[in-house]
Amino acid sequence: MSKHVINVTVNGEAHAVEVPAKRLLADFLRDDLLLTGTKRGCETGTCGACSVLIDGEVVKSCLNLAVQADGRSVTTVEGLGQGTNLHPLQTSFMEQGGLQCGYCTPGFLMAAHDLLSRNPSPSEEEIREGLSGNLCRCTGYQGIVDSVKNAAEKMHGR
Amino acid sequence: MNSPIVGKAVPQVTALEKIQGRAIYTGDLKQPGMLHAKVLRGPYPHARIVRIDTSQAVALPGVKAVVTGADTPTRLWGVAHKQQRILATGKVRFAGEEVAAVAAISEDIARDALDLIEIEYEELPALLDPARALEAEAPQVHDGHDNRVKEIRIARGDVEAGFAAADLVHEATYELHSQYPGYMEPMATLASVDGNGRLTVWTSTQSVFLARARLAEALDRPVSSIRVIQAMVGGGFGGKIVEERSSLIAAFLATRVNRPVRLVNNRLEDFQSGCFSVPCRLWLKMGMTKDGTITAKDVRILANSGAYAGLAPEVMLVTAMRSDNMHRLENVRSAADLVYTNTMPRGAFRGFGGTQMAFALNSHLSVMADKLGLDPFEVHRRNAIRAGETSVHGWQFGSTGLRECLDQVQAGIGWEAKRRRPKDTGVRQRGLGMAAAMHVSGNRTLGNWDGSTVVLRVNEDGRAFIASGESDMGQGANTMMAQICADELGIPLSHVTVLPPDTDTSPFALGSLASRVTINGGKAVLQAAQQAKTQILDAASGLLGCPADDLEIDQGVVRSRTKSNATAALPQVCRYHVFRHGGEGILVRATYDPPTKMMDADHYGNIAPGYSFAAQAVEVEVDTETGQVTLLNSCLADDCGKAINPMAVHGQTNGAAVQAIGWALYEHLQFEDGRLANGNFADYTMPTADSVPHLQASIVESNEPNGPLGAKGASETAILPGAPAIANAIEDAIGVRITELPITPEKILAGLRAKREGGHA
Numbered sequence: 001m002s003k004h005v006i007n008v009t010v011n012g013e014a015h016a017v018e019v020p021a022k023r024l025l026a027d028f029l030r031d032d033l034l035l036t037g038t039k040r041g042c043e044t045g046t047c048g049a050c051s052v053l054i055d056g057e058v059v060k061s062c063l064n065l066a067v068q069a070d071g072r073s074v075t076t077v078e079g080l081g082q083g084t085n086l087h088p089l090q091t092s093f094m095e096q097g098g099l100q101c102g103y104c105t106p107g108f109l110m111a112a113h114d115l116l117s118r119n120p121s122p123s124e125e126e127i128r129e130g131l132s133g134n135l136c137r138c139t140g141y142q143g144i145v146d147s148v149k150n151a152a153e154k155m156h157g158r
Numbered sequence: 159m160n161s162p163i164v165g166k167a168v169p170q171v172t173a174l175e176k177i178q179g180r181a182i183y184t185g186d187l188k189q190p191g192m193l194h195a196k197v198l199r200g201p202y203p204h205a206r207i208v209r210i211d212t213s214q215a216v217a218l219p220g221v222k223a224v225v226t227g228a229d230t231p232t233r234l235w236g237v238a239h240k241q242q243r244i245l246a247t248g249k250v251r252f253a254g255e256e257v258a259a260v261a262a263i264s265e266d267i268a269r270d271a272l273d274l275i276e277i278e279y280e281e282l283p284a285l286l287d288p289a290r291a292l293e294a295e296a297p298q299v300h301d302g303h304d305n306r307v308k309e310i311r312i313a314r315g316d317v318e319a320g321f322a323a324a325d326l327v328h329e330a331t332y333e334l335h336s337q338y339p340g341y342m343e344p345m346a347t348l349a350s351v352d353g354n355g356r357l358t359v360w361t362s363t364q365s366v367f368l369a370r371a372r373l374a375e376a377l378d379r380p381v382s383s384i385r386v387i388q389a390m391v392g393g394g395f396g397g398k399i400v401e402e403r404s405s406l407i408a409a410f411l412a413t414r415v416n417r418p419v420r421l422v423n424n425r426l427e428d429f430q431s432g433c434f435s436v437p438c439r440l441w442l443k444m445g446m447t448k449d450g451t452i453t454a455k456d457v458r459i460l461a462n463s464g465a466y467a468g469l470a471p472e473v474m475l476v477t478a479m480r481s482d483n484m485h486r487l488e489n490v491r492s493a494a495d496l497v498y499t500n501t502m503p504r505g506a507f508r509g510f511g512g513t514q515m516a517f518a519l520n521s522h523l524s525v526m527a528d529k530l531g532l533d534p535f536e537v538h539r540r541n542a543i544r545a546g547e548t549s550v551h552g553w554q555f556g557s558t559g560l561r562e563c564l565d566q567v568q569a570g571i572g573w574e575a576k577r578r579r580p581k582d583t584g585v586r587q588r589g590l591g592m593a594a595a596m597h598v599s600g601n602r603t604l605g606n607w608d609g610s611t612v613v614l615r616v617n618e619d620g621r622a623f624i625a626s627g628e629s630d631m632g633q634g635a636n637t638m639m640a641q642i643c644a645d646e647l648g649i650p651l652s653h654v655t656v657l658p659p660d661t662d663t664s665p666f667a668l669g670s671l672a673s674r675v676t677i678n679g680g681k682a683v684l685q686a687a688q689q690a691k692t693q694i695l696d697a698a699s700g701l702l703g704c705p706a707d708d709l710e711i712d713q714g715v716v717r718s719r720t721k722s723n724a725t726a727a728l729p730q731v732c733r734y735h736v737f738r739h740g741g742e743g744i745l746v747r748a749t750y751d752p753p754t755k756m757m758d759a760d761h762y763g764n765i766a767p768g769y770s771f772a773a774q775a776v777e778v779e780v781d782t783e784t785g786q787v788t789l790l791n792s793c794l795a796d797d798c799g800k801a802i803n804p805m806a807v808h809g810q811t812n813g814a815a816v817q818a819i820g821w822a823l824y825e826h827l828q829f830e831d832g833r834l835a836n837g838n839f840a841d842y843t844m845p846t847a848d849s850v851p852h853l854q855a856s857i858v859e860s861n862e863p864n865g866p867l868g869a870k871g872a873s874e875t876a877i878l879p880g881a882p883a884i885a886n887a888i889e890d891a892i893g894v895r896i897t898e899l900p901i902t903p904e905k906i907l908a909g910l911r912a913k914r915e916g917g918h919a
Contacts, residue, residue: 036186037179039392041342042425046839049342077179086177094173097805100813101632102176103183103342103392124852132848135839137340137393138632140812141847142855143805 006070010035011079019066025059026050028066029076037077037106041135048134051107052076058114060133077106080113089113092151097143104136112148121152164645164867167805170637171656172390172630184346184362184389185422192348193222195411195421196268197404198258198275199430200250203500203832204284204297207249207257207277214274215260220267223415224275226258230410231378237400239307239467241300244376244406249282251299251465252502253833254430256403261411261419284500286832288462289439291497299465299498307463308471308496310478312761314550320454320489324445328526333898334514336437336462337821339507340844343392344428347405348420349412357413358385361405364394364629365669366659369405376406377413384409388659394631395817396506397433399671401468404431429837434827435507435514436473436496437462442518446526450537452485457515459494468505471496472603476511479761481519483549484560484596484771485541490550500832506671508817509877512597520593520882521897524889533577534886535568538594538773545860552755552762555769557870559797559860563773564594566856570793571775582891586779588790589891594773595878598766599799599862599871600674602754608767609751610678611665614643614686616694616744618736620714620728621653624686627667628679629659633873634806635675639683641802642866646687647694648711649728665747673871676802677768678750680866686748693744694728697735701726752864768862768870771797774815774879778887782910785903787823787888793854794879798872799862811855811876818880820845826900 002021007014010033019028029035029052038061041049045063052061053075081087089112092098099105108131115122115130122130127148128141136144175181200207212224227247234240246257258275262268283297290296291305299305321327347361357379363369366386374381391398408421423431438461445453459477463470478492509516520534527534542560543549568574573590582588602608613625622643630636636656644651657664668674691711698716699706702724709716716731718724726734736743752767777791794815801807824843828835836842861868881899889895894909 030186035179036182039183039343040185040422040424041344042839044425044838044840047342047425077177080179082178090177093177094169097167097809099170099173099176100634100806100809101342101391101393102172102181103632105176106179109177125848128848128850132846135340135342135844135846137342137395137817137844138813139809140814140816140853141850142812142853143809145847145852 098147100138315489329443339395339397341393559858591886593879785906799870800868814876822881
């Protein structure tokens, strides 16, 4: 198994690490960097629990190899906001019933972040469309849609 | 009571760690020296295991253990039927049954080792069709035992007289399929044996104590030699209660290698080892008078248990009789048979058998209402049971919000106005449908007790810790308990910590099943908090020189109701209590065992302290060219007694609604020669955000006398009415009655074709 040294920035921190060529980005984040907020739910790119941002765009980290992140910047849920410095999406998900079991939540937060960066004031239909790459089994999506709408309003002062 | 917290839509107490990605689920846990486990499954639905050769797998560098059925304890485990070992021995009874397992230093090596295990099978004739199970020449799933798992016969009143008194008698057969729970966190377990030989198991479970009992039985070791700790659980829906198998394999491997072993299912493995709902064929005949009064109900059920019994007998009992209790019925009869087949084991799933009958009953009532020119809402209202009444099976109702649920969804969907509009005639045709259902809140039949115990401690800083064995699997149980406690003690919600269930330190509990945690666990919290409050006020009485009954706690301060200067902050009072009681802090225990009855041999008796109701109305649009069904609107009302947390109740209601939409329209387990062919989320299609409409959820507060502050269960009832409401709306739209789930475009188009060709509609 060939190995490669990659230079990747994760949540603002630069890493130069050697990884096996077949190492999935999801496993690299979870097992090598111990960023377990990124979840594994299907391994086939359908559930979206492993969604992260690469250079600001959402990707499914189970469908990407770690080497594909070489020279790029990765943001995981841990990089979205921590402690008293939470992203409006995070507070909205708490306040509007955007989560229950929480397993899909990191992925939804990253997908929603990507959506709002492209479309700061999405309609309910656009939110549903924009989040259709992620699965949730607890909320029926209504709380998640409400949370994203609420976060958009907070972020744009409406 | 002043209630600043109960009744408020506060965030879950687990929300902060979850939105930061810092909630720790079992698959996130790591320990020094930890090994990774993988499981080899049999490829045939029915085969004799002739020979197993593990030598090559054992020789693979990095492999620390390879185990097969022969290595496992001979003691059999199971719910009521003891019939399984940790790994299959002798033969496999369903495709996917676990036959061998590997522990290795990495998941990759463990997976590679599976490929090196050689197993020779002799295929046996497989019983795949439950309808053939009781034929004399059918293959036997369990040697020396016929394929009947359970037979239920219930008859009350005079069913034939009821039919004779009816103006309309209708009968139909329904096919209700199996649903995968689809929790987002695949099953995961970390097991470790310490230097003293004690086994500790961190696992994703709805019940640590039932998990411990199962581990003790399957591993054939004393209960007290095992500790089970619940990590954060990523959803359960019934699949993580007592039928779950992979935790047993992880724990068994840990006992063989004396190193921690983690077994995390990938999604395919979770489909293969998961617990699915019980599919059945259900024949229903009902009689009704012109005014909509139900005069008789007769039902025959053939249900498929899969290869093992598990909880399926109890599930089928629910299908056979639960829905009878929501109406004032007198003449009912059920004949239900549960059979083994060479398919995956089926059992507990949200609704616990209720969804199957709810579909048939509500489909039936809609058809009969149409034929009699009645509104189905009126039919439900006319027959609805009332608070204070006892049902045909002996269930006693302290609260019923059925009629209020019906009122809310009828208004919410705009039923009257939309029913009056002219029928659509174009390619896309809209229709309205409704359904109603009931569920238990708690269930004494689990062991002739249903109680819940809480240990509550108030520390010297005035903050509370709740130890309960009841489980939060994401539904918000911990938040519910914390809210009740905080209000009763007069402290902020953030000053209450609910400890994770741990069999070494939590009081015994059944866990999260049968919608029992709010009504029983919540009541135990309330009682414990009342006791703690008494101790606090007694201590404050000594401190302040005021009688205890003159004192109250408000926002963390004990104050006199009559003397304005007599106040003491809770930390001061709690420290005083420690000093005055020889170092004993405030520590109380309360048990609530509801005043219910074990049902008798004839299934008669008031089994639950409360019963929840729900009604739903939906509007669909059917594309008559493609057969596609689109849900346009959904209104779902849940009678939860009292919403301790309205946001959590809405979350349960909406989640249940979408799970029901999935069961009705999208989710469809496909088998080829008994093998699951679509064990992944691309091919087993659960609803996505863009496949469901904006959902309207509403709450009915019927104030249950047995419940804490009037509350009862709010987690399962809401899944019951969705599928029949959709089927009823489809018939309203296009005149096609679908009786077999799921409702696929192919079935819609076939129904439209049959209608055009002058067949039945």
